[in-house]
Amino acid sequence: MDNKAQMHIDYLISIAIFLVSIIFVFSYTAGLFTPFQSNSDEVTLIADRISTNLVEQNMSAADPGTPNLLNGTKVTDFFNISNNDYESTIDYYGLNSSYLRYEFNITLQNITTGNIDYSTGKQLPIQGNIGQTKRIVIVQNENTGYESRSLLSVRVW
Amino acid sequence: MALIIVIGVIVFTVQATSLTPLTSSTANAHIEAQLQILGQDMLTVLDHSKSGQNSSLKEDILNWDGEKYTWNSTEYVSQNNNILLNSSTSDLLKAVIVPKGIAHNVEFCIINDGGTTTTLPYIYNGEPSDNAVIVSRRVLLSNSDIQDIPLFRSETGIYDADTSTDFYNLIDVKMTLWRM
Numbered sequence: 001m002d003n004k005a006q007m008h009i010d011y012l013i014s015i016a017i018f019l020v021s022i023i024f025v026f027s028y029t030a031g032l033f034t035p036f037q038s039n040s041d042e043v044t045l046i047a048d049r050i051s052t053n054l055v056e057q058n059m060s061a062a063d064p065g066t067p068n069l070l071n072g073t074k075v076t077d078f079f080n081i082s083n084n085d086y087e088s089t090i091d092y093y094g095l096n097s098s099y100l101r102y103e104f105n106i107t108l109q110n111i112t113t114g115n116i117d118y119s120t121g122k123q124l125p126i127q128g129n130i131g132q133t134k135r136i137v138i139v140q141n142e143n144t145g146y147e148s149r150s151l152l153s154v155r156v157w
Numbered sequence: 158m159a160l161i162i163v164i165g166v167i168v169f170t171v172q173a174t175s176l177t178p179l180t181s182s183t184a185n186a187h188i189e190a191q192l193q194i195l196g197q198d199m200l201t202v203l204d205h206s207k208s209g210q211n212s213s214l215k216e217d218i219l220n221w222d223g224e225k226y227t228w229n230s231t232e233y234v235s236q237n238n239n240i241l242l243n244s245s246t247s248d249l250l251k252a253v254i255v256p257k258g259i260a261h262n263v264e265f266c267i268i269n270d271g272g273t274t275t276t277l278p279y280i281y282n283g284e285p286s287d288n289a290v291i292v293s294r295r296v297l298l299s300n301s302d303i304q305d306i307p308l309f310r311s312e313t314g315i316y317d318a319d320t321s322t323d324f325y326n327l328i329d330v331k332m333t334l335w336r337m
Contacts, residue, residue, distance in 0.1 A: 019166050044187050069205060136253060149249065
């Protein structure tokens with residue numbers, strides 16, 4: 001009796017161990033394959049940071065009630081500076097270091113007319129991961145006071 | 158004993174499978190964050206008041222006829238076949254959200270005296286999914302804002318919360334966004 005396996009109990013225990021190990025592998029395999037999947041986590045975060053920086057600091061009209069109200073003059077200035085000297089703008093936003101380098105492309109599209117009023121940066125790559133953040137903003141013309149609704153798209157790769 | 162082991166394994170299986178990276182809490186975090194930024198931006202833009210004027214959002218509430226509008230792929234149409242016109246909210250949604258294929262509801266909520274909430278649908282496109290994002294913005298209505306108070310009350314169901322003062326009601330504009 002003692003040198004024969006107890007069929008039911010031993011079988012159940014072994015099956016239970018088998019299932020537990022299968023589940024363990026399954027719940028970790030997804031993590032195993034993650035590095036091979038398309039992954040745009042870091043570029044998305046950088047795009048988020050740059051868009052917040054642009055909207056709420058650099059171009060902001062500093063209206064406490066409407067954080068996404070932009071000063072038209074500052075908007076023109078930013079796009080002019082970036083178009084004239086792309087490298088220093090990259091440096092200013094911390095996209096360039098000795099090991100990693102990111103590129104950006106920023107556009108401002110008028111929602112009412114659909115025209116792209118401003119654009120700057122490099123052409124988008126054909127392949128690779130691109131992080132994108134879109135912000136809806138109001139651009140206030142400082143001379144006329146006229147306000148237009150626009151879509152600011154920040155893409156980083 | 159055998160039964161306990163089997164049940165234990167089943168319980169463990171059910172609990173473990175909910176932890177895959179495809180669960181909404183991990184993989185869709187970026188999408189949810191994007192929708193939240195988009196929605197909050199839209200409400201802020203709509204509620205921006207230019208030099209003491211009413212904001213577009215407030216005007217849209219004041220111009221509302223109380224009907225529930227649904228997107229029919231070209232216009233927002235109500236059950237009585239009225240088309241939603243002169244609404245900045247619908248214009249912005251049409252320009253920004255619709256081309257991206259993001260489903261959306263816009264509702265006006267009032268908190269009643271007893272603490273209960275009355276929800277009035279303005280734009281309604283169906284039940285949101287589990288991963289929907291809700292953003293909201295409060296809009297204050299005063300008696301002096303409304304031209305015809307009895308008409309506004311009967312059409313929209315938004316009542317005067319305090320008849321003795323100029324305070325009319327506080328509307329919680331609730332926008333629900335989700336990926337289809």
